[in-house]
Amino acid sequence: MTTTCTPADIERTVLYVAHAPDQQLVAFLAASGWQAVHAKSTAVAERIIERGDIKVGLVQLPEECTSQQLSALALCMRRVETNWVAQIVPGQADNELVSRFILDYCFDFVTQPWLNERLVFALGHAHGLSSLRQPRVTPEPSLGRHGMVGQCEPMQQLYRRIDKCSATDAPVFIAGESGTGKELTARAIHDRSPRADRTFVAINCAAIPPSLLQAELFGHERGAFTGALQRKIGRIESAHEGTLFLDEIGDMPHECQSVLLRFLQEGTIERLGGNGPISVDVRVISATHVDLERAVEDGRFRSDLYHRLCVLRLVEPPLRERGGDIKLLANYALSMYKQDGARKLRGLSSDAIVAMSNYPWPGNVRELINCVRRAVVMSEGRFITASDLGLPEADTGPAVTLAEIRSKAEKDAIETALLRHGYKLSDAAAELGISRATLYRLMHANRLHQEPAGRSASGGSDAGGDAERQTPSVASAGI
DSSP states (O other): OOOOOOHHHHTOEEEEEOSSOOHHHHHHHHHTTOEEEEESSHHHHHHHHHHSOOOEEEEEOOSSOOHHHHHHHHHHHTOTTOEEEEEEOTTGGGSHHHHHHHHHHOSEEEESOOSSHHHHHHHHHHHHHHHHHGGGOOOOOOOOTTSOOOOSHHHHHHHHHHHHHHTSOSOEEEEOOTTSOHHHHHHHHHHTSTTTTSOEEEEETTSSOHHHHHHHHHEEOTTSSTTOOSOEEOHHHHTTTSEEEEETGGGSOHHHHHHHHHHHHHSEEOOBTOSSOEEOOOEEEEEESSOHHHHHHTTSSOHHHHHHHOSEEEEOOOGGGOTTHHHHHHHHHHHHHGGGSSSOOOEEOHHHHHHHHHSOOTTHHHHHHHHHHHHHHHOOSSEEOHHHHTOOGGGGOOOOOHHHHHHHHHHHHHHHHHHHTTTOHHHHHHHHTSOHHHHHHHHHHTTOOSSOTTHHHHTOOOHHHHHHHHSOOHHHHTO
């Protein structure tokens, strides 16, 4: 049989990975319209893939495959852009390691002998599928215009308020639970303000010991205290003409609050050990997960400082209230960390999406991103499942459908009516507003007995009930 090759066929390239290439196979591929590029090791194959657009790969598995060999091949083959076809010998697919490897990393496989139309078909199918994928590659989930991922209404409201806050120099206070992205909001305000080309300085007030916080904020002169060997510019001064972000302001020690208040009132600072005030022009944005109103009531936070900081107030919505954004954020995290896994991941399974939607996410976006990143490494299939995410099983149960709700309500109503009338079917049917034959049918459909276990043995049934139960087994007739 003569194979006719078109120019498009001749341009097709297959990466042939084998320690010792089969020259007859190479010649057969060439006659079938394929240009074979040989790689004798995975390291060579990776370099070839990086240099060119390789859509199809052909890997010859050793007859005695070890887990180390398969792991090395897996690292090379996890690129989504290349569809791989495996060559195996008869019976090799019965090996659990080999079969799992083929399922996880290969588009198809062929069994020896290889020089036949089966191999040509597998390569052509892999190439065709790859070509279909190329023009319309699914775009990676990207950040929105505010540098965040989110399309729900609470996030849209936050975006609008960010735009409003960006147009003024008034202090902004951002409230929200830990992990909701308060610093991202602060940066978005800075990036859209007239100070965008100036410095954005962030300081975590909870991460610095109280004895050092004042020196970090205001700086110090040489010799101001033991160990002060040279002048140090504080965070506030370094943010001159820019933006200062005070994260976790609710954890600031009480003794530092009065000094910060003076800076906010007068726009000046004084370095520790300094001789005079220094004027600074700084936009202040603060944030905390602490309920500052309660802290003010309890005397843990100065009320005058609170009112100075909270001129404009933004609230970060918790992840559990963001609906479809959970899936968007999970896909964004997957796009960031998918290369960390040993397998080519195609996405999130449906049960994973249901599990994420039902989980309350106490750690919010930070917890979600870490959860997906862990699942990328630990997953053993092509899709991340609910078990890979490690979410509580109680939260990943199947959704209850309307049909299931109706069925349960119907069964409960029948059981209640039967118990109320001592299993007298005529009376129970009359209460339910149905015929006795319909009641028989519904009892049969819901697997309900005509009397509870042990009732007849107790002798508690009346004659009318016995007569009804002796009425032909209509339920078994399917009426």
